[in-house]
Amino acid sequence: MKIFNYGAINIDHIYQVPHLVRAGETLSSTDYHQVLGGKGANQSIALARAGAEVHHIGRCSKTDTWAVEQLGDAGVNCQLIELVDEPSGHAIIQVDEQAENSIVLFGGANQSFSQQDIHSALATGVKGDWLVLQNECNNIEAAVEYAAQAQLKVVFNPSPMLSDIEAFPIDKVSLLIVNEVELSQLLDCANLEQNEIVDKVRKQYPDMDVVITLGAQGAMWVNANECIKVDARSVKVVDTTAAGDTFLGYLLAAIDRGESKQAALTIGCKASSLAVQSLGASISIPTSAQVAVI
Numbered sequence: 001m002k003i004f005n006y007g008a009i010n011i012d013h014i015y016q017v018p019h020l021v022r023a024g025e026t027l028s029s030t031d032y033h034q035v036l037g038g039k040g041a042n043q044s045i046a047l048a049r050a051g052a053e054v055h056h057i058g059r060c061s062k063t064d065t066w067a068v069e070q071l072g073d074a075g076v077n078c079q080l081i082e083l084v085d086e087p088s089g090h091a092i093i094q095v096d097e098q099a100e101n102s103i104v105l106f107g108g109a110n111q112s113f114s115q116q117d118i119h120s121a122l123a124t125g126v127k128g129d130w131l132v133l134q135n136e137c138n139n140i141e142a143a144v145e146y147a148a149q150a151q152l153k154v155v156f157n158p159s160p161m162l163s164d165i166e167a168f169p170i171d172k173v174s175l176l177i178v179n180e181v182e183l184s185q186l187l188d189c190a191n192l193e194q195n196e197i198v199d200k201v202r203k204q205y206p207d208m209d210v211v212i213t214l215g216a217q218g219a220m221w222v223n224a225n226e227c228i229k230v231d232a233r234s235v236k237v238v239d240t241t242a243a244g245d246t247f248l249g250y251l252l253a254a255i256d257r258g259e260s261k262q263a264a265l266t267i268g269c270k271a272s273s274l275a276v277q278s279l280g281a282s283i284s285i286p287t288s289a290q291v292a293v294i
């Protein structure tokens with residue numbers, strides 16, 4: 001089926017630093033790169049590299065046509081991307097020697113969508129198509145409401161987790177993809193054991209599929225009847241930026257072509273294990289040929 005992804009396109013400014021800058025400190029970086037990023041753009045690239053038909057809905061500045069070209073080169077359908085007068089969204093990313101990062105976001109053009117803009121972009125969606133959402137664009141509630149009416153299946157990755165998430169119609173989501181921190185913010189389950197977390201997820205979201213990414217511990221798929229866990233590969237981590245986006249893209253592409261949940265978790269973990277071994281967002285997302293040989 002067709003996959004629509006309404007998501008942020010960012011210009012990522014990546015600074016390699018000895019440690020994350022402290023309050024009041026001025027710190028020299030040891031290296032700097034400017035690359036295409038944004039959770040939406042990264043996920044679209046991962047979906048396309050994994051072989052899915054993905055249509056990105058997004059906006060960036062007229063001065064950043066290179067970003068759209070890179071999405072197109074990766075195989076993303078860019079017909080629903082608009083070039084606008086507003087500045088593109090951007091992210092200031094520090095990555096330290098232990099592969100820890102910190103990210104400051106500027107929304108820019110990612111925050112400029114009206115409800116009507118979103119409805120128009122989704123107008124060609126038909127029953128059974130997917131809509132992927134993260135939390136870096138505005139009016140995502142309008143996208144979910146539209147998708148529910150048009151019977152599109154919603155995949156929601158509530159990242160970054162903001163306080164406005166409480167107003168989000170989460171009951172209309174088919175597949176929720178969260179890391180442990182996001183899940184604990186949603187369900188207040190930070191101090192629970194894994195089996196207690198599974199129980200809580202089932203109680204809170206009885207009709208939903210929930211995929212929980214566990215970093216170095218792998219990933220888990222939970223629904224009312226199943227709990228499937230896959231271990232991560234053990235690798236040397238350089239930068240975790242876009243690892244979750246890579247996981248989501250490869251997992252969803254596998255589900256879309258009819259593979260099992262176990263197989264989808266496995267390929268998602270493999271792809272993200274490659275992404276963490278190099279610096280940067282979109283540039284660290286592996287091709288399917290690279291994923292196939294590990």
Ligand code: RIB
Nearest residue numbers: 010037038039091242281
């Ligand atoms: O998930 C990684 C992304 O988060 C980065 O590319 C950055 O743009 C931020 O949106």
